[in-house]
Amino acid sequence: MRLRTRALALLLVLAAVGTATPAAAGPTASGPTGDIVYATRGAGRVLALTFDDGPSPDWTPQVLDLLRQRRVRATFCLLGSQAQAHPDLVRRIVADGHAVCNHTWKHDYLADWTPEAVRADLSATNAAIRAAAGNPDLPIRYFRAPYAGWGASPQVAAGLGMSALAWTMDPQDWDGSGADALIGRLRAQAYPTAVALSHDGGGWRRPTLDAYTVMIPEWQGGGWGFDLPAVTGGPYPPACTAPAWRAHDTHVGGDRVSRGGRVYQANWWTTLEDPRTAWWVWSDLGAC
Structure with missing residues (x-):
């Protein structure tokens, strides 16, 4: 009975450690390094x-x-x-x-x-x-x-x-x-x-x-x-400069938008097609 009690206690401790570890770990973003x-x-x-x-x-x-x-x-x-x-x-x-x-x-x-x-x-x-x-x-x-x-x-x-x-x-x-x-x-x-x-x-x-x-x-x-040049430090979230795509906005061929951390260029006139899925309308120019 005593051995079973000790084993149960050990399992509870391990479970607690396993639960706490992800919250304590987790890398945090840092700024540029100066390199x-x-x-x-x-x-x-x-x-x-x-x-x-x-x-x-x-x-x-x-x-x-x-x-x-x-x-x-x-x-x-x-x-x-x-x-x-x-x-x-x-x-x-x-x-x-x-x-x-x-x-x-x-x-x-x-x-x-x-x-x-x-x-x-x-x-x-x-x-x-x-x-x-x-x-x-x-x-x-x-x-x-x-x-x-x-x-x-x-x-x-x-x-x-x-x-x-x-x-x-x-x-x-x-x-x-x-x-x-x-x-x-x-x-x-x-x-x-x-x-x-x-x-x-x-x-x-x-x-x-x-x-x-x-x-x-x-x-x-x-x-x-x-591609774009590398950055030091990080990791960073996407840094898009092109305006965000919005449904119902009118775009003509050559217009560029950002969507989901990537930049897309319109091949011709469009209003509704989502750049992430409408590959026949939008060319994917890569991550921001």
């Missing part, structure tokens, strides 16, 4: 396209047109001064479901700045981007230091909820080279999970636009896909 990102979120034959120094009224709309035509999402590293000057372009970048990156207020070299000065600049830039977008809660997951002059900025950016974003492909579209030279560099530098640095602002970007007009279809024809 620098050099790769895409996913593995495999994918690239992340990033465009710096905009938005530019001369070039950003043409880059956006190309990305929409090819059903590609990219990351736009925006200057606060340019976002403030061209809010319509910020709204278009966001409406197309692209990721948004803080590239400082006016492209200063931050390596020798104090953390306090960096924080003031990044905070002002985030505020300008969100004001231009008309969304005080717009997710800004990335920060990129001009000239890769990082200094204290990765840790400061992490404190503001952003991962420091570098690059591993540089076609040097800033050196005045023509499209043919940029195409050759992009072909030579591409490898799975690479992050490509290019520009939609800050100068004459016709060669950049012409190079990607050739390379994006070439990559797609060769089995390449496109």
